[in-house]
Amino acid sequence: MSARQKKLLLLDDDYESMEGLQLYMQNELGLSVEFSADANLLKRLDQEKFDLIIVDLMIHPQSPNAQNEQVQNIHYDGVRWDRTGLEFIRRFRAGEYTRTGKGTSPSVPIIVLSAVADSTMNREWGKTIQSEHHLEKPFRLSELSNLICRLLQE
Amino acid sequence: MIGPADLKWPFIPTCLTDILDKETLTVIESGSCERLGRPLTIHDFDSELGSFAHRIESVNEKQRYEEFCRFFRDDAHVQGGDKACKAGDINQAKCSLQEFQKTGEPYRLFRCHMGLLDMSHIIQIRGRPVALVFSGQFCPEDEGSINQRLMDAKANGLKFDESIIEHLEILAKKLTHIPDDMRARLEKEALHIQRIAEAEFELRKWQREQIFLEELRSVAHMLKSVDLDQLREKAETAVQKIKEYCNCNYALFFAGVHENDTVLMPFAQAGLPESIARDLPHFNWSKAKLPIESLNVDQQTFSQDTQIAIGSGIRGSNREYFFEAACLIPTAIGDRYRSVLVLGPFGDTVQIAAEWHFLTEIARITSLFARIGFEVLFLEQERRRWKNTATLLTHEVKTALTTITTPIGIARTIIQKNSSRESERADEQLRQAEDRSLLLGRITSGTLEGIAIKVEADDLEIQNYSLSALVENCATGFVPAAGARNLDLVIDPSISILPNVDIDVPHMTIALANLIENAIKYSFSKSKVFIRSHLNIASGVDQATAVIEVDNIGYEIREEDRKRIFEVGERGGDEARIKLIAGSGYGLWQTRSIVEAHGGEVHVKFYPTAIRKHEGRASRVIFSMEIPLKQKKHIGSQYVSETKKASSA
Numbered sequence: 001m002s003a004r005q006k007k008l009l010l011l012d013d014d015y016e017s018m019e020g021l022q023l024y025m026q027n028e029l030g031l032s033v034e035f036s037a038d039a040n041l042l043k044r045l046d047q048e049k050f051d052l053i054i055v056d057l058m059i060h061p062q063s064p065n066a067q068n069e070q071v072q073n074i075h076y077d078g079v080r081w082d083r084t085g086l087e088f089i090r091r092f093r094a095g096e097y098t099r100t101g102k103g104t105s106p107s108v109p110i111i112v113l114s115a116v117a118d119s120t121m122n123r124e125w126g127k128t129i130q131s132e133h134h135l136e137k138p139f140r141l142s143e144l145s146n147l148i149c150r151l152l153q154e
Numbered sequence: 155m156i157g158p159a160d161l162k163w164p165f166i167p168t169c170l171t172d173i174l175d176k177e178t179l180t181v182i183e184s185g186s187c188e189r190l191g192r193p194l195t196i197h198d199f200d201s202e203l204g205s206f207a208h209r210i211e212s213v214n215e216k217q218r219y220e221e222f223c224r225f226f227r228d229d230a231h232v233q234g235g236d237k238a239c240k241a242g243d244i245n246q247a248k249c250s251l252q253e254f255q256k257t258g259e260p261y262r263l264f265r266c267h268m269g270l271l272d273m274s275h276i277i278q279i280r281g282r283p284v285a286l287v288f289s290g291q292f293c294p295e296d297e298g299s300i301n302q303r304l305m306d307a308k309a310n311g312l313k314f315d316e317s318i319i320e321h322l323e324i325l326a327k328k329l330t331h332i333p334d335d336m337r338a339r340l341e342k343e344a345l346h347i348q349r350i351a352e353a354e355f356e357l358r359k360w361q362r363e364q365i366f367l368e369e370l371r372s373v374a375h376m377l378k379s380v381d382l383d384q385l386r387e388k389a390e391t392a393v394q395k396i397k398e399y400c401n402c403n404y405a406l407f408f409a410g411v412h413e414n415d416t417v418l419m420p421f422a423q424a425g426l427p428e429s430i431a432r433d434l435p436h437f438n439w440s441k442a443k444l445p446i447e448s449l450n451v452d453q454q455t456f457s458q459d460t461q462i463a464i465g466s467g468i469r470g471s472n473r474e475y476f477f478e479a480a481c482l483i484p485t486a487i488g489d490r491y492r493s494v495l496v497l498g499p500f501g502d503t504v505q506i507a508a509e510w511h512f513l514t515e516i517a518r519i520t521s522l523f524a525r526i527g528f529e530v531l532f533l534e535q536e537r538r539r540w541k542n543t544a545t546l547l548t549h550e551v552k553t554a555l556t557t558i559t560t561p562i563g564i565a566r567t568i569i570q571k572n573s574s575r576e577s578e579r580a581d582e583q584l585r586q587a588e589d590r591s592l593l594l595g596r597i598t599s600g601t602l603e604g605i606a607i608k609v610e611a612d613d614l615e616i617q618n619y620s621l622s623a624l625v626e627n628c629a630t631g632f633v634p635a636a637g638a639r640n641l642d643l644v645i646d647p648s649i650s651i652l653p654n655v656d657i658d659v660p661h662m663t664i665a666l667a668n669l670i671e672n673a674i675k676y677s678f679s680k681s682k683v684f685i686r687s688h689l690n691i692a693s694g695v696d697q698a699t700a701v702i703e704v705d706n707i708g709y710e711i712r713e714e715d716r717k718r719i720f721e722v723g724e725r726g727g728d729e730a731r732i733k734l735i736a737g738s739g740y741g742l743w744q745t746r747s748i749v750e751a752h753g754g755e756v757h758v759k760f761y762p763t764a765i766r767k768h769e770g771r772a773s774r775v776i777f778s779m780e781i782p783l784k785q786k787k788h789i790g791s792q793y794v795s796e797t798k799k800a801s802s803a
Contacts, residue, residue, distance in 0.1 A: 017557040024564050058549050082545065115552035116545060116599070138555040138595040140588065141563020 006031055006152050007049065009104075011088065012056040012113070013037040013073050015065040024141065029148065037063070037073040045092070046103040052151055053092075053104075057085035057114035057129075085114065089129060109151040113137060113144070162401045162502060163366075164509050165359050169199040170277060170285035170347075173354050182350065183217075186287075186343040192336075193219045194289045194343060196277075197247050206247035206286040220291040222325040226268065231321075233313040242267035247286050250274040254283060261341060269294055269303045271332050275344035279355050280505060287347065289340050293329035300326040363512055366399050370519050371623050372630060385527040389422035392520050396495070397424040400516075402480060403498030408437035409524045410492040416440050418492060421524060425498065426475075435470040437494050439484075442467025447489050456481070456510040467494070481506050483517040488617070493521040529660035537744075540606035548599040555595045562588045607744045609751045614658040616785050621687075621700055622652035624659060628666045629685045632674060640679045643670075646686035652700055653689075656785035657752060665748035666702065668741035669777045673706040678772065681707045690780065699754065703778040707763060710773040720746040720756055745779065754781040 008031045012018045015035075022035040034041075034050070037059050061075040079087045091097065095106045112134035133151070135144055167173050174182075179196050186194040195217075197206035219227075227236040243266075250262045260276035272290030276283045294300070304319055314322075373392040389407060397405040404425035408418035420434035440446070442464045464482045476496060483495045495517035506513070562584050569581045629645050636643035673683045684705040691698040711719070720742050746756045761774040 014553050014556070017553055017560070020557075020560045020564055024560070024567070028564075028567055082549070115549040115556075136595070137552045138559040138591055140592060141560060141567070145563075145567075 006051040008033050008148070009041075009045075009050040009053045010035040011037055011041070011053060011059075011074075011085070013059045013063040013071070014056065015063065015071070019066055021141075021144075024145075025148070029145065031148075031152075037071070039072050039074050042074060042097050044103070045097040046100050048103055050104045050108060052109050052111070052148065054111045054113050054148075055085045055089060057112060057116060058082040059084040059088075082116070085112065086129060089132065109133065109154070111135065111144075111147060111151070113139065163363070163399055164280075164502075164504055164512075165355075165362060166280050166282050166503075167284055167355065168201050168282075170196065170351055171198050172284070173279065173351050173358070182347055186346070187218045190289060190339055190343060191218060192289050193217050193223075193291060194287055194340075195243075196347070197243065197286045197288065199284050199286075203244075205244065205251050207244065220270075220325075220329060222268075222322060222329060223270070223291050225322065225325055231314060231318055235312060235314075238267060238307065238312060243288060246272065246274065246288075250276065250286055251283060260344070261337060263337070265294060266290070267303070268307070269299045270329065273337065273340055275340055277344060277348050277351060279348075279351060280508060284351070285347075287340070287344050289336075289343075290332075291329070292332040292336075293326070295331075297326070297329075300329075366395075367515060367519060370395060370516065371523075372627060373523075382531065385524070385531060386422060388527065389520070389524055390424060392523065393422040394424040396497070396516055396520070400497060400504075400513075401501040403501075404496075405498065406434070406476070406496040407520055407524070408494040408496070409521065409528075410439075411528060413490045415492065416446070418494060430472050430475050433471040435468050435473040435476070437467050438469050439467060439492050439494075441469060442484070442494075444484050444492075454484070454510070454514065456507040464494070468496075480504070481513065483513050485514065485517045485521045487521060487525055488615075491521070491525045493517070493524065495520060526659050526663065530663055533660055533664060537607060541603060544599070544602040544606040547602050551598045551602075552595050555591050555598075559588055559591045559595075562591065603740060604743060607740055607747060609661060609744070609747045611751045611753075614661060614751055616656050616658055618654050618656055619659050620652070621655045621657070621702075621781070622650055624657070624663060625649050625652060625666060625685065625687065625702055628663050629670060632667075632670045635671075636674050636683060639674060639677070641674060641677050642682045643674075644682050644684045646684060648687045649685065649702075652687050652702075653783060655700055655781060655783045657781065658748075661748045662752070662781070665745040665779060668745040669704045669779065672741055673704045673708075673775075673777065676708040676775075677706040678708060689783075696784070698783045699780045700783060701778055701780045703776050705774065705776045707772055707774050710762070710771045711760065711775070719758055742777075749779045749781065752781055753785065754779060756780075 008025060010018060010022060010025075010033055012035065018035060022033050025031045025033045034044075034048075037056070058081065059073050059075075060081055062070050062072050065071050074084055074088060075081070076084060076087045089110060089112070092110075093106055098104055098106050110132045112129050112132050114134075115137045133147060135147070161167075161172075170179065183194055183196055199205070200207035223239070226232050227239050229236060246264055246266065249264065253262050254260055254276045260278070261273065262275075263271065263273045266272045270290065271292040271294050272288060274289075275287050277285040277287065301323055304322055308314065308319070370392060373388065373395055389409075393405045393407050397403075402425075405423065406420060406426065407422045409421040410416070410418045411421075416439040418437040418439060420436060423431055423434065426434075444464065444467065461482060464484060465477065465479065467482075468476050478499060480497050480499050483497070484492070485495075486492045495513075497513070566581055566584045566588070569577045569584065626645060626649055629643065629649070633643050670683070670685065677683055685702070686705065687700060687702045689698055690701055742756075749756050757778045757780070759776045759778075761776075763772045763774050
């Protein structure tokens with residue numbers, strides 16, 4: 001199977017700003033891209049096989065999508081909104097969303113793509129993402145594109 | 155030391171030898187005998203006897219005893235004579251003490267067992283009789299009574315023959331009559347002894363109290379990251395120490411949490427029954443009729459009337475429990491931060507008025523620590539709020555920039571598919587736009603967080619404070635953290651001689667804490683972190699500065715990183731290694747910002763060390779902050795250091 005046929009999950013609530021990236025990855029990299037931070041997405045992880053996940057760290061409990069409809073995003077009780085992505089990674093890596101073994105492997109590569117990715121790394125609670133790949137927004141598209149291709153070929 | 159080691163505060167001695175040793179007393183006695191031209195003996199208080207016991211050694215000529223007395227007390231002439239005189243002294247001493255306790259009169263004139271005129275004077279320390287002096291050996295008005303007493307003495311068992319009686323009668327005739335000024339002269343001598351004893355007592359008491367005050371100052375070590383519970387715990391440790399030292403039933407500390415609070419909350423207590431401690435009253439400063447402005451604790455005096463008024467400030471639950479309190483000590487820092495220390499009944503008799511200065515010092519230290527603790531806490535909370543705001547703003551700005559860079563990147567991808575010259579030129583233009591957008595994104599977080607943390611001179615609240623106490627307390631607070639990393643945190647003795655300086659104590663505590671925290675984080679395990687200081691007076695006394703150094707051994711830092719180490723968000727050292735150590739890269743920037751707001755400077759020096767077996771290439775790193783000793787109030791509320799003014803001039 002070639003990289004162009006692979007499936008990518010873009011977990012981000014910036015529906016407007018990331019739409020261009022979604023189209024780019026579909027059109028130029030030939031990927032199947034699921035772009036959402038919708039809370040219902042978590043169930044699909046146990047049913048669908050994603051080859052790569054791109055995660056934003058700061059996810060608001062709800063935000064408007066491209067059609068200006070309010071989306072109920074992933075949210076964890078007792079976890080601040082700006083650490084939602086961190087909590088998702090911790091739980092995903094622990095296999096919490098992939099109990100049947102039929103869906104996405106908890107060991108698929110993750111790219112942290114966030115406005116605070118670098119500074120988060122330096123904080124005590126940033127240890128969760130220390131072993132993940134990360135790029136800080138705004139990013140150079142070619143850099144992200146190269147990283148995606150490399151990870152999907154590995 | 156005053157008296158036995160277990161003697162409790164306020165260390166009032168039970169006897170004179172608790173204060174002055176016997177050799178010294180002998181010297182004092184000799185001087186008094188010389189001036190009086192009469193014998194003078196000091197009788198120390200004997201706790202077992204409950205009175206004064208004779209302490210003087212064998213009688214000799216230098217003591218100017220009358221020949222009659224020397225002869226009588228010589229066992230070779232009068233067997234049992236010396237013993238009878240000593241017993242007589244003890245008996246008279248007891249009478250003098252009873253008289254003093256009854257009337258408060260320290261002087262007494264009486265006749266000895268042989269009928270001679272004697273006098274005594276009580277020596278007191280803080281009102282407690284600790285010794286008694288005897289003098290006299292004068293001829294009584296009825297001279298013949300001595301002969302009669304000689305006969306009585308013989309009849310009572312003293313052994314001496316007729317020739318001795320005759321000789322004693324001759325000696326009795328040589329006795330002189332008491333001069334008119336004798337009382338005044340004895341009182342003067344007693345006063346000399348009392349003054350010497352009191353001075354020695356006050357000195358030793360002061361020394362012992364200073365040790366406690368130092369201990370109290372170091373109880374509540376400052377840490378940068380504190381929460382209210384930690385702060386309360388530290389305050390309770392201090393209050394517990396006060397209770398134990400002052401030997402009182404309980405200690406309760408009310409503090410105003412915020413500036414200008416007049417209703418003070420019960421913040422720490424020790425020794426209160428659980429039923430009371432569970433539901434403590436508060437303290438209303440206004441109801442206690444304490445002044446809102448200018449409460450100068452040094453000028454406050456103790457009186458029962460003012461204590462009753464202050465006591466009325468205790469309001470709410472269980473207030474009646476504190477009606478029996480021994481004293482209530484109000485303090486105010488800078489007219490704005492108020493506190494009251496309440497001490498329960500003392501275990502021993504304490505003259506509170508005489509101890510008031512010491513008690514207010516205790517209250518002031520407790521108050522100051524609580525204050526600094528609150529301030530550090532508030533500053534940290536404020537900093538966190540600003541940081542969160544900065545993070546949110548960073549997110550917003552960077553997300554917006556992403557909507558620019560992503561289309562640029564896509565456009566470049568499309569253009570790059572054509573290989574025409576025009577396409578190359580267009581791509582070059584887009585690359586520049588992309589680079590600038592990315593650069594803008596990179597500097598956004600640093601700029602915003604840097605602004606959030608930055609401290610300006612206007613933000614400072616300057617007070618004259620012991621830099622020595624600040625450094626020592628702050629450093630000692632990190633000893634456990636250093637121990638957890640197998641580091642030895644060495645506080646150099648040079649710290650103890652740092653002077654008072656004009657500083658914002660909470661801010662400067664944070665500045666120093668950042669340097670020490672940094673050194674502990676990046677030091678090699680099992681190495682030492684030194685904290686030392688020196689004064690720099692090269693530019694004259696008026697522009698003198700205090701330099702505090704934090705010296706440690708850690709990984710080498712690249713030359714290009716060294717220059718930026720105090721910049722916003724910069725963390726020096728190997729990237730892979732740094733990832734393993736938590737830190738934001740804002741601590742040193744914050745330190746620099748605080749020190750510069752004080753008109754000071756921060757420096758860092760690196761010295762390569764020998765290559766280490768496990769860690770490889772290493773550096774000795776010395777971070778230092780140089781702080782002007784004096785701040786000069788400039789126009790408005792801005793403080794400008796004299797150093798800065800001088801250098802800019």
